[in-house]
Amino acid sequence: MSGKALTNIFNKRAASLIVVISVLALMIIVFSILSPYFLQINNFYSIGLTIAVLGILTIGQSLCLILGGFDLSVGYMLALGGVINARLTLAGIPYILTIVITLAIGAFGGFLNGIIITKLRVNAFIATLGTMTIFHGLVFILSNGSAVMVNREDFTWIGSTRLGGIPLPIIILVILYALFYLILKYTILGRKIYLVGGNADASKISGINTDNITIAVFTLSSLLAAFGGIVFASRVGAAQVTVGSTYALDSVTAALLGGIALSGGKGNIFGALLGVFIMGVLQNGLIMLNIMPYYQYIATGIVLILAIMSQTLRKKGS
Amino acid sequence: MMEQILLKMENINKSFPGVQALKDVSFELNAGEIHSICGENGAGKSTLIKILCGIHGMDTGTVSINGEPVHIQNVQDARALGIAYIPQETQICPDLTVAENVFMDKIPRNGLGIVQWKKLFQKAMEVQGTLGKCAERIDVRSYAGDLTIGQRQLIEIIRALTFDAKIIALDEPTSSLSKGEIKELFELLNKLKVTGIGIIYVSHKLNEIMELCDRVTVFKDGQRAGTQLVRETNVQTLINLMVGRSIDLYGAKKEKIQGGQEFLRVEKLTSEGKIRDISFSVHGGEILGMFGIVGAGRTETSNAIFGLDSEAAGDIYVHGKKVKINSPQNAVKLGIGYVTEDRRGQGLVLCNTVRSNVSMTILKKLTKLFCMDLQQEKKISEHSIRQLNIKVTNDRVMAENLSGGNQQKVVISKWLCTNSDILIFDEPTRGIDIGAKSEIYRIMKELALGGKAIIVISSELPELLGVSDRIVVFRNGQITANLDNTDLQEQDLLQYAINY
Numbered sequence: 029m030s031g032k033a034l035t036n037i038f039n040k041r042a043a044s045l046i047v048v049i050s051v052l053a054l055m056i057i058v059f060s061i062l063s064p065y066f067l068q069i070n071n072f073y074s075i076g077l078t079i080a081v082l083g084i085l086t087i088g089q090s091l092c093l094i095l096g097g098f099d100l101s102v103g104y105m106l107a108l109g110g111v112i113n114a115r116l117t118l119a120g121i122p123y124i125l126t127i128v129i130t131l132a133i134g135a136f137g138g139f140l141n142g143i144i145i146t147k148l149r150v151n152a153f154i155a156t157l158g159t160m161t162i163f164h165g166l167v168f169i170l171s172n173g174s175a176v177m178v179n180r181e182d183f184t185w186i187g188s189t190r191l192g193g194i195p196l197p198i199i200i201l202v203i204l205y206a207l208f209y210l211i212l213k214y215t216i217l218g219r220k221i222y223l224v225g226g227n228a229d230a231s232k233i234s235g236i237n238t239d240n241i242t243i244a245v246f247t248l249s250s251l252l253a254a255f256g257g258i259v260f261a262s263r264v265g266a267a268q269v270t271v272g273s274t275y276a277l278d279s280v281t282a283a284l285l286g287g288i289a290l291s292g293g294k295g296n297i298f299g300a301l302l303g304v305f306i307m308g309v310l311q312n313g314l315i316m317l318n319i320m321p322y323y324q325y326i327a328t329g330i331v332l333i334l335a336i337m338s339q340t341l342r343k344k345g346s
Numbered sequence: 347m348m349e350q351i352l353l354k355m356e357n358i359n360k361s362f363p364g365v366q367a368l369k370d371v372s373f374e375l376n377a378g379e380i381h382s383i384c385g386e387n388g389a390g391k392s393t394l395i396k397i398l399c400g401i402h403g404m405d406t407g408t409v410s411i412n413g414e415p416v417h418i419q420n421v422q423d424a425r426a427l428g429i430a431y432i433p434q435e436t437q438i439c440p441d442l443t444v445a446e447n448v449f450m451d452k453i454p455r456n457g458l459g460i461v462q463w464k465k466l467f468q469k470a471m472e473v474q475g476t477l478g479k480c481a482e483r484i485d486v487r488s489y490a491g492d493l494t495i496g497q498r499q500l501i502e503i504i505r506a507l508t509f510d511a512k513i514i515a516l517d518e519p520t521s522s523l524s525k526g527e528i529k530e531l532f533e534l535l536n537k538l539k540v541t542g543i544g545i546i547y548v549s550h551k552l553n554e555i556m557e558l559c560d561r562v563t564v565f566k567d568g569q570r571a572g573t574q575l576v577r578e579t580n581v582q583t584l585i586n587l588m589v590g591r592s593i594d595l596y597g598a599k600k601e602k603i604q605g606g607q608e609f610l611r612v613e614k615l616t617s618e619g620k621i622r623d624i625s626f627s628v629h630g631g632e633i634l635g636m637f638g639i640v641g642a643g644r645t646e647t648s649n650a651i652f653g654l655d656s657e658a659a660g661d662i663y664v665h666g667k668k669v670k671i672n673s674p675q676n677a678v679k680l681g682i683g684y685v686t687e688d689r690r691g692q693g694l695v696l697c698n699t700v701r702s703n704v705s706m707t708i709l710k711k712l713t714k715l716f717c718m719d720l721q722q723e724k725k726i727s728e729h730s731i732r733q734l735n736i737k738v739t740n741d742r743v744m745a746e747n748l749s750g751g752n753q754q755k756v757v758i759s760k761w762l763c764t765n766s767d768i769l770i771f772d773e774p775t776r777g778i779d780i781g782a783k784s785e786i787y788r789i790m791k792e793l794a795l796g797g798k799a800i801i802v803i804s805s806e807l808p809e810l811l812g813v814s815d816r817i818v819v820f821r822n823g824q825i826t827a828n829l830d831n832t833d834l835q836e837q838d839l840l841q842y843a844i845n846y
Contacts, residue, residue, distance in 0.1 A: 214717045216709045223706050226695035233652070233692055234706045234760065235678030293697040 045287055045299060048335055052306050059313035066316050073195055077263070079308035080197035081106070082278055083301060084256040087208050088249030089279035090300040094212075095245045096225040096292025097152035101141060102253040103275035104163035109134050109257025110267035111167050114176040114183070123182040127258055134254020135247050137163065142243030152246075160276070167269050176267040187263030197259050204252075209297050221245060226293025281328060282307055285335050306331065351413070352377040352544040353398075353513055358407035360393055367393045368404075369568045375513065375544040380535060382547045382555040382576075385565030385588055386779030391548050394565075395515045398546075399431035400424035411512075430506030434518040436498040440491025445470035447490045448505050473504050477534060496527030503534065514538070515546040520554060521777060524640040525805070525844075532558050550588075550779065552581045553808070564588055588780055595784050596812030600791045603631030608666060609799035610682075610768050612651060615660035620646040621823045624660070628768065628799040633790060635810040635831070636803040637839050638820030644803045645687055646823070648770045652677045652684045664768070678707060680768075683761030687772040687803070689750070693757040696746035700738055701727040703745050703756050707764045730759035734789060751782020758789060769793065772803045787813050807836045819843050 060067040085102050092099040109130050116126035137159065144155040170176075189196040212218035220241045223231045232238050256275075261267040285303030288295030310331065311324045353375040360368040368390045375381050383391045396402045398409065400421040409416055411427055418424050424431070438447050445466050446453060454465040470486040481504070484497055493501070499519060506514050516535075520528045535545055535558065547559055555562055556576060563573040564587040571587045585595065606629035615624040621643040628634045636644045650658035653671040662669055664680045671677050677684070686692040694703055704727040705712060712718050712726075727741045734755040738748060745756060754774060761769055771790065775783045790813055794800050804810045810817055811834060819827040819842035827842040 214720070216713045216718060219702065219706075219709055219718060222698055223695050223702065226697045227691075229692045230695055231706065233654070233674050233684055233686060235675045236706065236709075237673075237675060289697075291697075293695060 045296075045302075048285060048287065048299070048302055048306070051331060051335065052302065052309065055306070055309050055313060059309070059316060063313070063316040066313060071312065071316070073198065075305075075308045075312045076198035076201070077195055078311060079304050080195075080201045081256045081260045081263075082275065082282065082307065083201045083304045084204060084252050084259065085275055086279040086282045086300050086304050087204060087297065088252035089276075090283045090286075090288050090295060090297055091208075091221060091245045092152070092249050093280070093283050093288045093290065094225045094292060094295050095221050095242060096228065097145070097242070097245070098156065098280070099141065099246060099249045099253075100153065100156040100276045101137070101160040101163055102249060102256075102279060103277075104160050104167060104272035105134060105137055105250050105253035106257040106260065106275055107167045107267070107269055107272035108137070108163045108170075109254030110261035110271070111170045111176055111257075111269065112254075113258045114178045114261055114267035115170055117178050117180055117183050118176070123180070123185070130254055130258055131251055134257075135251040137254070138247035138250025139243060141250065142246040145246065146239035146242050156246075164272065167272065171267065171269045173269060175269060178261070178266060184262055184265045186259055187261075187265070197263065200259065205297060205301050212297055217241070217244065222293055278307065281332050285332055349379075350377045351375075352379075352411065354408075354410045354413075355394070355398065356408050356410075358394065358397060358409075359405045360390075360397060360402065361405060367568050368397075371407075371565075371568070371570050373563060373570070374573075375546060376560075377512075377542045377544050378539050379561065380539055380545045380547055380559045382549060382559040382562040383565060384548070384550050384552070384555060384562060384584065385571070386550070386781060389565040389588070389779075390568040391565045392517055393568075395431065395517060395546060395548055398424065398513075399429055399515060401431070425509055428510055428512035430503075430509070430511035430514045432499065432502045432506065432514065432516045432519060434521060436495065436502055438490045438498050438501055440489065442490060443487055444484055444490050444493070444501060445486040447501050448473065448486070448508060450505065452508065470504075473507055476507070477504065477537070481534075494527070495522045496524070496531065499523070499531065500534070503538075511543065513544045513546065515548070517548045518550075518777075519547070520549065520551060522640075526639070528554070551806075552584055555584070556581060566590055585780060595780065596787055596809070597784065597791065600633065600794060600813065600815065602815055603629075603795070606631035606797075606799075609664065610651075610801075611663040611666075612647075613661040613663070615647065615650055615658060615662070617646065617650055617655050617658040619823075620655070621650065621658075624650075624825055626818050626825060626828060628801055630767065630797050630799050631794055632815050633794045633800040633802060633813055635814030635817035636801060636820060637805075637807065637810055637817055638843050640805065642820035642843065643823040644820050645772055647820070648684065648772060648801065648803065652682060652770070678764065678766075681764070681766045683707075683764060683766035683769045685754070685757050685761065685769065685771045685774055687776065689753055689757060689776075694745045694753055697744060699742050700731070700736070700745055700748070700756055701741040704730050704741070704759050704763065707760045726763050727759075730756075730763060733762070734759055735785065749779075749782070751778040751785070754778055754782070754786060755789075758786075762793075766798070768799045768801070770801045770803070773805065774802065775804075775806070775809060783809075807839060810839070811836065 065071055085106060088102060089099055112133055113126050113130040116129055117123060141156055141159055144150050145152050186196055191199055220236055223236060224238050224241050228238050260271060282303035283300045285306055286299030288300055307328055310327050314324050314327065315321055351374055355373045358368050358371045371394060373394060383394065385391045393402060397404045400418045400423050409418060416427055448470050449466060454462045454469065456462055467486050474481045474486060481500055484500065490498060490501060519531060523531065539545055549555055559576050561573060562576055562584065564571040564584060566588060608627050609630050611627040613625050616622050624647050638644050649655045651662060653673045653676050662671060669680055690696060701723060705723045712723050731738065731741055736752050736755045738752065745753060748756065774786050790800055790802065802810065802813060811831060814831045817829050817831055817839060818825050819839055821843055
């Protein structure tokens, strides 16, 4: 293949990201023309707060997708994390300890996902569909089916604190993305995620323990989901039981919007953040315009299909 | 008998973005002729066939059949003109029956649109009957997915016959066939040829071309380098045409290294249903060839050595010490490297860069305190590219964009940077062009001369005889001979591989 053809391919990869960025820019321009309140810093904090939880979840989902997997259980792990955290707080346990315990349980759930997928050889989609249903059940059992209200001041600390005017969940979101960017780029774990996702057989033959990587990734995914649940519960001052249903697929949508491939081995974590941001802006903008919020789903669906279409059309056009 | 020109393609030009794939190419096919198109990868042979079969459009040029100019816009046009294409990877539906696969779009139905199964099977058997004994063993009611690769190919040929194909183009048909299947395929093609069908045979296996074909057209860099009658040419002439220069494929015979240490010894390696009582050893400085027909136990043996077969039992000694290898990780740690048969499936991470493919075996070594030393990684991969002369603009190129030969070199470099002492090459030159082939042979010899122990598995006898110091022959999961490669002839090895 000639050098010219190769540069074309590089441009193509960059170009699909450019499509997503232009969609985002276009949305911001349109919304700010239509609504005078859109382009204000407080509105962006509000967008940030809305997407913080989905953003945290999407990190884990992105890792799973890059690995060539899929984690359906993150939504109900989020709900479960919130409920466990709330129950522990109500039991009078120090808040910091409740967080540690909740995260440990979350990690254990993901570890189970990993074991089921690697050692019991169940396909990731089915394995996490199963655990998702189990987590769903646990949420209802632990909450008796209704929101768990917590009236303790420290419980809402994460959700309500601002540092230098910036809401803490947004700061956490940015730090986590930076951290996982570094992990993917500079650590052996990050590299192995890309290799195993790109070709598990080749990785295995090259001496990589593919099972351990898979277990690590699903553990991280659940851990992040449980943490998302803590942040969410802290913002509302209560653990909601119904939040789990849409988050898993929303996080996949965001990751795909950000250019992470379903086939594994490819993708950039900042792309995923971009995807999350698009979803947040869309939702916020429509609310600003006084459009019924249900339309956001229709808009998100259209944007997703357009974004992916632009990538595949580009591939064919060569 | 007057030779009747069946197909004429003249002044065909075709370019893809950045590449002129065909330059003013002309090609002729007679009725009742097997005409080979050969050339290195990227020489344009597949492009020409795909234009003929309506898969690609051409930029300029004319095609005529039986003297009539034709316009082929798509696959349907080609079919209507009686042109059949048998691709390298057979395209069958594994969960449908053989008969359904054969008739595909012409499955007999009654007035209500309900499939008439009896009629379908009957018709399938009729076509099958015309093909003779190689087709007899196939049950038209069985599922296509249960067939061997050779039989699947047969289905495609039978399918071609159902629409009265006059021209059948086969793209690298023997690349995954066993010796026996190749023989059957050749018989069948010879039979079809007598009926007046013109056959285009794309291949770069020169010995097959010499055995089967009537004429051969050699492509080089998108142009026709020459057309010759097979009975008037020889392998060396064809090679020279393909590469445009004289090339000594296997190079000088490697000098034997005496008194090398024993690096790997295998004793009574057995895996139920695959291999039985396999014992052999390889020394530093030695190239050990492994010959046998597909499925005779060669790849199964190397998989067992490399920890990929959990049922294998037996003793393995590395540098004289008895070892346990339960997983590839153990094998890699012991200094064994494995260039697998399936380069794309098991060798490379295609969607990652050349650099990260080269370094994937040494990630631990590249890590200092949690962080990978990306500078060091870059240095190592650039060094590998120079060392093995890998042709890429830079090492950030995705592995999928490299040619077969260069991909193979990337796989080899990933084992060279682990400093493995024992390297297993399984069919290392499959599907790569002649220029790259001779480079791979040179690399293997240099590695052996540098003190490494090399095992080469191959189904190509000239290749094994050209590079090995010693050859073990496999048959039905056992080793039937262990021979020094001095004055060995192809027949000697074949005899052990087939019966003894």
